[in-house]
Amino acid sequence: MASAAAGGQLRRTPLYDFHVENGAKMVPFAGYSMPLAYGSVGAIASHHHVRKSVGLFDVSHMVQHNFLGSGATAFLEWITPSSLSKLAPYSSTLSVILNEKGGIIDDTVITKHADDAFYVVTNAGRRDRDLAWIKERLEEWDSTRAAEAGKVEHEVLEDWGLLALQGPEAAQYLQGLTSFDLRELTFGKSAFVPLEGYNLHVARGGYTGEDGFEISIPPSQTVEVAQLLSKPPVQLTGLGARDSLRLEAGMCLYGQDLDEDTTPVEAGLTWVIGKERRETGDFIGAEGVRKHLKDGPPRRRIGIVVEEAPARQGAKIFAPSSQELIGAVTSGIPSPTLGKNIAMGYVQSGYHKKGTELLVEVRNKLRKAVLTPMPFVPTNYYRG
Amino acid sequence: MFSALRTASRSGAFAVRAAQRQAGARLLPRATPFVRTLITKGYSKEHEALIFDDSTNVGTVCISNHAQEKLGDVVYVELSSPGTKVEQGESIGALESVKATSEIYSPVSGTIEEVNEALSDRPGLINQSSEKDGWVCKIKVDNPADVKALMNEEAYEKFCTEESDD
Numbered sequence: 386m387a388s389a390a391a392g393g394q395l396r397r398t399p400l401y402d403f404h405v406e407n408g409a410k411m412v413p414f415a416g417y418s419m420p421l422a423y424g425s426v427g428a429i430a431s432h433h434h435v436r437k438s439v440g441l442f443d444v445s446h447m448v449q450h451n452f453l454g455s456g457a458t459a460f461l462e463w464i465t466p467s468s469l470s471k472l473a474p475y476s477s478t479l480s481v482i483l484n485e486k487g488g489i490i491d492d493t494v495i496t497k498h499a500d501d502a503f504y505v506v507t508n509a510g511r512r513d514r515d516l517a518w519i520k521e522r523l524e525e526w527d528s529t530r531a532a533e534a535g536k537v538e539h540e541v542l543e544d545w546g547l548l549a550l551q552g553p554e555a556a557q558y559l560q561g562l563t564s565f566d567l568r569e570l571t572f573g574k575s576a577f578v579p580l581e582g583y584n585l586h587v588a589r590g591g592y593t594g595e596d597g598f599e600i601s602i603p604p605s606q607t608v609e610v611a612q613l614l615s616k617p618p619v620q621l622t623g624l625g626a627r628d629s630l631r632l633e634a635g636m637c638l639y640g641q642d643l644d645e646d647t648t649p650v651e652a653g654l655t656w657v658i659g660k661e662r663r664e665t666g667d668f669i670g671a672e673g674v675r676k677h678l679k680d681g682p683p684r685r686r687i688g689i690v691v692e693e694a695p696a697r698q699g700a701k702i703f704a705p706s707s708q709e710l711i712g713a714v715t716s717g718i719p720s721p722t723l724g725k726n727i728a729m730g731y732v733q734s735g736y737h738k739k740g741t742e743l744l745v746e747v748r749n750k751l752r753k754a755v756l757t758p759m760p761f762v763p764t765n766y767y768r769g
Numbered sequence: 770m771f772s773a774l775r776t777a778s779r780s781g782a783f784a785v786r787a788a789q790r791q792a793g794a795r796l797l798p799r800a801t802p803f804v805r806t807l808i809t810k811g812y813s814k815e816h817e818a819l820i821f822d823d824s825t826n827v828g829t830v831c832i833s834n835h836a837q838e839k840l841g842d843v844v845y846v847e848l849s850s851p852g853t854k855v856e857q858g859e860s861i862g863a864l865e866s867v868k869a870t871s872e873i874y875s876p877v878s879g880t881i882e883e884v885n886e887a888l889s890d891r892p893g894l895i896n897q898s899s900e901k902d903g904w905v906c907k908i909k910v911d912n913p914a915d916v917k918a919l920m921n922e923e924a925y926e927k928f929c930t931e932e933s934d935d
């Protein structure tokens with residue numbers, strides 16, 4: 386496939402031609418040429434369709450990995466702060482890969498199939514950094530702990546497809562294509578599901594706040610499965626709607642809302658750190674994370690609703706009384722669902738309480754903002 | 770609507786008679802029906818259109834249809850207040866779509882006389898009718914030479930094509 390990027394060229398997912406045939410406007414994103422929107426369907430209409438019905442997203446640009454071997458659990462518990470030994474088989478968890486200081490190298494979803502088999506999805510935009518980091522840590526593992534804690538094999542599923550079917554009508558649509566009873570598959574669970582003769586890994590969840598599925602597909606079958614999954618009422622959905630949906634759901638976009646200078650405690654992701662792991666501290670970056678847990682983080686990720694104009698990435702946040710600069714917006718949009726300007730960003734600790742009034746600078750004018758708990762739009766997950 | 774306008778402007782070699790345009794006739798007061806008034810339309814490289822009436826020296830600033838198509842659904846419009854003096858190329862406001870903010874730059878120097886209040890309740894007018902009902906503001910033009918320096922419709926279309934090839 387054409388996924389090998391040469392000389393700064395954009396990579397393509399296995400569905401590039403499929404998108405173009407469906408009228409996609411392709412734009413560069415995370416090193417890939419990705420669909421922004423399809424045909425004449427506007428970003429707002431597309432957004433509403435996912436909230437009310439069902440949309441299909443190509444997320445094949447994301448990096449899919451397998452970690453296999455008797456040391457897989459211990460290795461992943463070293464490079465992330467998650468409690469994976471306690472995770473039930475065929476369950477997923479949001480996690481973070483941390484650097485030595487406790488800063489977030491990437492956020493990731495880890496699915497456990499067994500103690501010696503994990504399926505992991507990381508961000509396309511962090512591909513090079515993640516793969517280099519994992520390679521180094523594996524070499525370190527092999528030379529120090531592998532003999533005692535077990536060997537680990539790392540495999541990247543190059544050119545595999547990953548499709549996200551999202552929306553309140555996703556389950557009904559997918560059920561029409563499989564004999565597998567999807568009622569058994571609750572939020573955060575996964576299974577190998579027979580789909581028109583294929584046996585595909587399906588994880589219940591996504592990046593929109595709606596019920597939905599992420600389906601991993603071998604390269605040769607990706608186009609055919611995409612065709613199966615894109616008949617009415619399913620609408621192909623591009624990056625534009627993906628961003629507004631995830632922000633309404635209060636979910637982070639790496640590179641905007643998360644970076645290597647931010648710990649999971651600052652990012653409001655303390656919940657991804659296993660309880661006993663906060664005590665043992667036997668993961669990379671534990672020192673920085675534990676310091677923030679003990680002393681409190683200097684700044685925190687917050688959600689705000691801004692009056693008048695939408696505040697975008699980089700907009701400065703001020704305290705209303707002293708007009709002291711206390712933080713900045715990292716993502717912001719006019720919310721199509723709420724008709725209000727929503728944003729997330731970071732502020733100094735102390736200004737992070739619900740209902741706190743803040744000021745945000747947009748085009749040299751201070752606008753009123755109110756700290757609002759996330760998700761901005763209630764999630765609609767299927768929990769059985 | 771746009772094709773009709775294009776036809777009109779072509780036949781008049783980039784000049785449209787006020788009488789041919791209902792909106793123009795309604796918006797612009799006439800001293801006598803026999804004053805020869807030229808309504809011209811020019812475009813800036815920042816994708817603003819200016820519909821200029823040489824009898825009053827007032828130009829109506831619009832977002833070009835090409836620009837509104839690229840922008841997507843406009844959800845909020847913010848404009849400088851009437852009375853504000855602006856330089857050519859200076860920001861006079863901004864359009865917000867879900868995906869981005871786009872500044873509106875004044876295609877001419879002058880003073881803002883009026884802003885389109887309808888946009889505060891119906892920002893979508895920019896998408897529905899960018900060069901007519903979705904007009905942005907009216908500017909009393911300091912120097913009519915600014916208007917002559919703008920691109921005509923043909924030159925603007927060529928400019929857009931070249932820009933999208935980049």
